[in-house]
Amino acid sequence: MIKTANLTSSLSRGAGGLFYSVRRLVQAIAAEGAIDVQVMALTDEFSDKDRAEWSPIRTQTFPTQGPKAFGYSSELSRALMHSEFELLHVHGMWMYPSHLSLRWGKKYKRPYMVSPHGMLDPWALKNSRWKKAVTNVLFQRENLERAACMRSLCVSETESVRLLGLKQPICQIPNGVDLPAPGPGGPAPWAKDLKPGSRVLYTIGRMHPKKGLPALIEAFSRVQKAGAKGSQDWVLVLAGWDQLGHEQHLKDLVKERGMEQKILFPGPLFGQAKADAFRASEAFVLPSFSEGLPVAVLEAWSYGLPVLMTPECNLPEGFAKGAAVKVATDADSLERSLTAYFAEDPEAHRAMGAKGRELVEAQFTWKRIGKDMSDTYLWLIHGGPKPDCVIL
Numbered sequence: 001m002i003k004t005a006n007l008t009s010s011l012s013r014g015a016g017g018l019f020y021s022v023r024r025l026v027q028a029i030a031a032e033g034a035i036d037v038q039v040m041a042l043t044d045e046f047s048d049k050d051r052a053e054w055s056p057i058r059t060q061t062f063p064t065q066g067p068k069a070f071g072y073s074s075e076l077s078r079a080l081m082h083s084e085f086e087l088l089h090v091h092g093m094w095m096y097p098s099h100l101s102l103r104w105g106k107k108y109k110r111p112y113m114v115s116p117h118g119m120l121d122p123w124a125l126k127n128s129r130w131k132k133a134v135t136n137v138l139f140q141r142e143n144l145e146r147a148a149c150m151r152s153l154c155v156s157e158t159e160s161v162r163l164l165g166l167k168q169p170i171c172q173i174p175n176g177v178d179l180p181a182p183g184p185g186g187p188a189p190w191a192k193d194l195k196p197g198s199r200v201l202y203t204i205g206r207m208h209p210k211k212g213l214p215a216l217i218e219a220f221s222r223v224q225k226a227g228a229k230g231s232q233d234w235v236l237v238l239a240g241w242d243q244l245g246h247e248q249h250l251k252d253l254v255k256e257r258g259m260e261q262k263i264l265f266p267g268p269l270f271g272q273a274k275a276d277a278f279r280a281s282e283a284f285v286l287p288s289f290s291e292g293l294p295v296a297v298l299e300a301w302s303y304g305l306p307v308l309m310t311p312e313c314n315l316p317e318g319f320a321k322g323a324a325v326k327v328a329t330d331a332d333s334l335e336r337s338l339t340a341y342f343a344e345d346p347e348a349h350r351a352m353g354a355k356g357r358e359l360v361e362a363q364f365t366w367k368r369i370g371k372d373m374s375d376t377y378l379w380l381i382h383g384g385p386k387p388d389c390v391i392l
Contacts, residue, residue, distance in 0.1 A: 001036045003084060004377060007101060008091040009071055011039055011059055012046035013270060016206045016241070017295050018117060019050065021175045022091050026057050028176070028370025035377055040080060042071050042097070064096075071096040080104055086381050088112040089151075093119045093140060102143040111148035111380040113171075118153070118292025120160045121312075148380050149390070151373075153293035154314040158391060170391045171376040176366040177298035180275060188280030189266045189273050190237060197233055201338075202281035202305075204239040204269060205296050207247040212287035212310070212329045213238060214253055219334035221257040223342065230342040234262075236285075239277060241268040278303040283341070283349060287329050288312055297324075298364050301356030306349045308337060317363065323356035 006026050013019050026037045039054060041047070043061040051059055062076035073096060080088075080100050090101040093116055105112045144150070150170045152158040158170050188200070201220070205211060220236045238250065247265070254263045269277050284300035285308040293314050300307050307324040309315065318324035327337040341349075375387040386392065 002034065002086050002377070002381060003036045003038070004087045004089065005038045005040055005080075005083065005085045006089045006091065007080070007097045008039065008041050009095050009097055010044050010047070011041040011054060011061060012044055012050040013241070013268065014044045014046050016243075018091060019053075021117075021295050023054055023057075024176060024178065024366050025369065025373060027054070028366040029374050029377070030057060030370075031367075032370050032374040035374055038085075040076060042073055042076065069095075076100065077103075081107065086110060087377055089115065089377075090143075091115045092117055093143075098140055098143045102146060105146055105148075112146075113149045113151055113376075113380065114144060114147045115151040116157065116161075116292070118157065118290060118314075120157065120164065121290045121292070149376065151376075155316075156314045157292060169386070171372070171387070171389050172391055173369055173372045173376070173389050174364060175293045175295050175298060176364050176369040177295060177302045177360055178366065179302050179361065180278075185276040185279040186272065188276050189239075189269060190264050190277075191280070193264055194235060198235050199233045199283075200235055200237050200281040201283050201285055201308075202237045202239070202277065202300075203285050203296070204274070204277065205286070205294070206243045207238075207240050207250060208243045209246055210289045212289055213246075213250055215329060215331040215334055216285065216287050217250060217253050217257070217259070217263060218331040219338055220263065221254075221259050222331070222335045223338045224259065224262055226339075228339045228342060230344075231339070234342055236263045237266060237277075237281070238263065239266050239269050278305065281305060282346075283308065285327075286310070286313055287327055287334060289329055298360055301353070301360045304350075304353040304357045306352035307356060308341060317359055318356065321355050321359045323352055323359050325352075 008022055026039060029035055030037045037057055039057055039059045041061050043063045047061045062073045064071050064073045066072045077100060088101055088104055090097055101112050144166055147168060149168060150161050152161055152170050152172045153174050158172050161170055223231050254260060284305045286297055287310055289312055291313045297307055297309060297313055297315055308327050309324055310327055310329055319326055327334055372389040379387055
């Protein structure tokens with residue numbers, strides 16, 4: 001069987017959305033039966049706790065030395081440089097694993113693939129610009145240029161790759177989602193904090209400035225204080241994990257606006273608690289400045305939720321299908337969007353959510369994605385006719 005490795009900075013919940021999307025990707029590839037997939041990652045505080053989630057994939061984690069933001073690991077270097085893989089797939093950018101994939105490719109003259117996961121979007125490139133400029137000079141640009149193939153999540157990311165002058169093939173394969181079984185779940189993690197009849201506008205993800213949550217808090221607060229039609233039963237729930245100390249900033253904004261009873265922070269949610277949260281919500285919102293392709297939106301649709309999101313979420317299919325409302329990132333525009341949405345007939349919202357479920361079933365199942373990626377791996381190793389998902 002063909003031996004391949006996926007290289008990522010973390011295999012735990014500490015990786016945010018990549019914990020789900022990379023894990024389910026490699027499991028879906030393995031399920032196709034033609035490729036042996038291993039995962040190599042850096043050790044973090046949740047590695048041992050979350051390792052079992054990757055079954056039946058073989059995983060290895062390696063300790064880091066020096067700044068965690070860079071992720072240098074001498075043990076990972078030794079293990080990878082003495083490997084016998086026929087193909088390497090590296091996830092993410094700007095860290096030591098990208099440097100290692102470049103070294104591995106030069107040493108073995110074998111193909112490697114890069115998945116940027118939204119890190120080449122214009123907004124993302126402007127963030128931490130000095131750090132990215134340094135790593136670009138040292139290794140990142142050469143790493144991208146030498147890659148046998150880039151993996152993009154959507155048309156927008158494909159365009160971002162080409163705008164950088166990268167000319168190699170691109171396999172355009174989205175993230176996927178597991179379809180939940182029908183039926184009710186348990187009580188939501190916030191059930192005890194809500195009045196009977198409350199309706200939940202929900203979001204989940206890392207608490208990061210790019211998610212646009214300060215403007216959402218401001219807009220939701222204005223709508224509540226204005227007493228807009230249909231708004232008073234709604235509660236905003238911001239679930240997820242802190243990054244860069246942003247969560248405290250958001251909580252301070254909520255307190256300043258006197259919205260502690262209407263805007264809740266249940267913290268990170270996983271497993272059954274996460275499923276119960278989706279089932280207990282009536283709509284999902286993501287006013288993000290930049291996304292690769294957000295799994296959280298796909299999950300919301302899989303539970304039949306209507307979605308309010310920005311075009312920067314890179315899921316135009318949702319707007320075309322009528323499964324999503326297009327919103328902007330500024331507070332004034334968000335206020336108008338929320339006011340209009342809360343005033344609408346709940347039946348229209350349910351119909352919108354049903355269209356989202358149909359969209360996921362048609363385009364974003366892991367079975368389809370696993371086959372496309374498996375076919376791409378085989379094509380990179382053996383050649384032959386290119387898969388339909390590959391753009392030359």
